[in-house]
Amino acid sequence: MRPFTYERAADALSAVKAVAENPGAKFLAGGTNLLDLMKLDIERPTHLVDVGRLPFAGVEEVNGGLRVGGAMVNSKLAAHPRVRELYPVLVRALVSGASGQLRNKATTAGNLLQRTRCAYFYDTTKPCNKRQPGSGCSALEGVHGSHDAIFGASKACIASHPSDMAVALTVLGASVETLTPSGASRTLAVQDLHRLPGDTPQVETDLAPGELITAVLLPPPPEGGQVYRKVRGRASYAHGIASVAVAGGRVALGAVAHKPWRAAHIEDALAAGASAVEAAEAELSKADRSDRNALKIALVGRLAAAAIEESKTRRTA
Amino acid sequence: MKTTITVNGQARTLDVDSRTTLLDALREHLGLIGSKKGCDHGQCGACTVLVNGARINSCLSLLVMHDGDQVTTIEGLGTAENLHPVQQAFLENDAFQCGYCTPGQICSAVGMLQEAADGWPSQVMEDVAALVDLTEAEIRERMSGNICRCSAYPQIVAAIRSVAGDAA
Ligand SMILES: Cc1cc2nc3c(=O)[nH]c(=O)nc-3n(C[C@H](O)[C@H](O)[C@H](O)COP(=O)(O)OP(=O)(O)OC[C@H]3O[C@@H](n4cnc5c(N)ncnc54)[C@H](O)[C@@H]3O)c2cc1C
Ligand code: SF4
Ligand code: FES
Ligand code: FES
Numbered sequence: 001m002r003p004f005t006y007e008r009a010a011d012a013l014s015a016v017k018a019v020a021e022n023p024g025a026k027f028l029a030g031g032t033n034l035l036d037l038m039k040l041d042i043e044r045p046t047h048l049v050d051v052g053r054l055p056f057a058g059v060e061e062v063n064g065g066l067r068v069g070g071a072m073v074n075s076k077l078a079a080h081p082r083v084r085e086l087y088p089v090l091v092r093a094l095v096s097g098a099s100g101q102l103r104n105k106a107t108t109a110g111n112l113l114q115r116t117r118c119a120y121f122y123d124t125t126k127p128c129n130k131r132q133p134g135s136g137c138s139a140l141e142g143v144h145g146s147h148d149a150i151f152g153a154s155k156a157c158i159a160s161h162p163s164d165m166a167v168a169l170t171v172l173g174a175s176v177e178t179l180t181p182s183g184a185s186r187t188l189a190v191q192d193l194h195r196l197p198g199d200t201p202q203v204e205t206d207l208a209p210g211e212l213i214t215a216v217l218l219p220p221p222p223e224g225g226q227v228y229r230k231v232r233g234r235a236s237y238a239h240g241i242a243s244v245a246v247a248g249g250r251v252a253l254g255a256v257a258h259k260p261w262r263a264a265h266i267e268d269a270l271a272a273g274a275s276a277v278e279a280a281e282a283e284l285s286k287a288d289r290s291d292r293n294a295l296k297i298a299l300v301g302r303l304a305a306a307a308i309e310e311s312k313t314r315r316t317a
Numbered sequence: 318m319k320t321t322i323t324v325n326g327q328a329r330t331l332d333v334d335s336r337t338t339l340l341d342a343l344r345e346h347l348g349l350i351g352s353k354k355g356c357d358h359g360q361c362g363a364c365t366v367l368v369n370g371a372r373i374n375s376c377l378s379l380l381v382m383h384d385g386d387q388v389t390t391i392e393g394l395g396t397a398e399n400l401h402p403v404q405q406a407f408l409e410n411d412a413f414q415c416g417y418c419t420p421g422q423i424c425s426a427v428g429m430l431q432e433a434a435d436g437w438p439s440q441v442m443e444d445v446a447a448l449v450d451l452t453e454a455e456i457r458e459r460m461s462g463n464i465c466r467c468s469a470y471p472q473i474v475a476a477i478r479s480v481a482g483d484a485a
Contacts, residue, residue, distance in 0.1 A: 006318060006335040006381050032377045035338075036358050048335075050382060075371075079437040084446040091438055091445040099462025100429055102359055104371045105378065236440070236461035315444070 001038050008050045018049045020181035020210025027051045030105035033114040064220035070109035070213040089226035093168035096230045099237045109213035116159040117239050129156045130201040146241045150287040151257040157201030160255045162239045167254035171245040177215040194259030224248025225314030229307045242300045244307040276308035320384045325393025340364045340375035351391035351420045362463035365421040366390050372428025391420035410476035414467035422463045426477050429459045451481040
């Protein structure tokens with residue numbers, strides 16, 4: 001690991017200023033993604049501002065929904081009685097991610113901002129536009145990519161976003177609350193937080209340098225059953241090849257794009273009375289087909305249809 | 318950077334490079350070599366310790382992040398004469414072969430049993446708002462963050478079940 005200096009932020013605004021004013025600085029929360037990438041020399045911050053102990057670690061009731069602190073750990077969020085009662089899709093997404101140990105450290109904000117698990121992003125001997133802009137994308141010619149994006153990818157990058165939690169937050173219509181370097185607070189939908197890769201896959205979100213995620217706002221749960229289903233190489237402790245979150249008539253897909261993917265075509269088809277299979281087909285017929293992703297497209301279609309069917313039998317919050 | 322942690326009940330102050338992980342601090346600076354380094358990337362669980370009672374991977378945490386924290390390692394759970402119930406159960410059930418994953422398995426199991434007692438949900442529950450029943454499937458899921466290269470899993474599950482059964 002390269003050397004860096006470390007400070008523990010005294011309060012949110014001084015954390016924001018410390019990162020905004022220093023181009024080499026990054027926030028550090030649980031560290032489970034950032035420290036891993038620093039050990040691999042993929043992330044190279046020169047200064048870390050620890051925001052893990054800022055007082056944003058609780059759950060509050062607001063307007064029939066909940067406000068979740070950005071520094072709250074994933075395991076405590078999943079165990080919170082109101083979250084279990086109102087948002088089973090979120091609990092299921094959280095507890096299907098990583099392991100018990102990792103969830104005790106991973107935070108709401110850090111989970112949203114975790115970086116891709118693309119194998120070539122991790123392999124520093126290979127070109128990767130996300131890691132080293134302009135160097136090329138090894139995944140395009142790589143061994144088959146079960147983690148590839150099938151929606152919204154570009155010639156510069158076909159990586160997908162790996163968070164499970166973010167898929168549930170997207171289906172629930174959640175937003176993030178941030179503190180900007182000017183000291184103002186703003187909110188933006190989780191759905192609009194991450195960007196598609198375009199020509200700049202190294203720019204992953206619409207956050208300004210130094211902008212701190214202070215909370216996630218969950219609106220009241222939608223009517224209807226909630227489901228989270230995930231497919232992966234083993235039964236637990238692995239990132240998804242694909243996942244589906246359903247909440248009433250809303251559907252979001254995970255590990256299929258550079259961001260959690262709100263499946264608008266599925267939702268429109270369901271609203272128009274289509275069956276689960278027809279609705280899934282409405283979305284998947286728009287996927288970017290290549291000679292290596294036929295299996296993934298078929299898998300996502302079946303998984304989405306099955307999750308929609310299952311949601312009809314699940315309890316409403 | 319100066320950092321004070323309480324390890325197994327004893328306050329310890331270290332002044333080390335900010336890059337030092339909690340795992341390396343325990344092993345290289347405090348001589349507590351029970352916690353193991355399997356992967357150093359959060360992928361195996363061999364480095365699991367308890368911080369303020371919660372199990373974490375000590376390889377993916379920096380010592381400087383833990384100023385003021387209470388850390389319990391395998392050395393602090395029990396003594397040779399007075400083993401922790403989970404240690405005793407691992408012995409009785411022959412729940413290891415090479416033993417490399419064992420300190421992590423035991424610390425993880427201690428943390429996991431508390432999580433289950435506190436009613437924390439898991440992905441194998443039919444309803445995530447229901448009460449926890451520590452079945453074999455639940456134990457396997459909740460312990461999935463600990464890999465055993467010798468594949469002593471059936472005995473590990475049996476050991477943990479015996480402790481969970483006693484507590485119930
Ligand atoms: C072996 C392994 C398996 C995993 N499996 C899964 C899985 O199946 N599903 C899944 O979803 N995830 C999985 N993960 C990823 C895990 O969920 C993330 O590492 C974790 O959520 C990151 O949270 P953190 O608090 O540790 O973030 P950190 O590592 O501390 O930070 C991550 C990023 O967020 C930024 N950041 C942190 N806090 C803030 C803030 N408040 N405002 C702005 N920026 C901030 C940091 O600067 C950094 O860039 C796995 C990880 C490992 C190591
Ligand atoms: S898909 Fe994206 S992350 Fe993966 S090698 Fe290509 S540019 Fe890098
Ligand atoms: S050494 Fe920490 S998880 Fe493997
Ligand atoms: S006993 Fe050998 S790795 Fe588990």
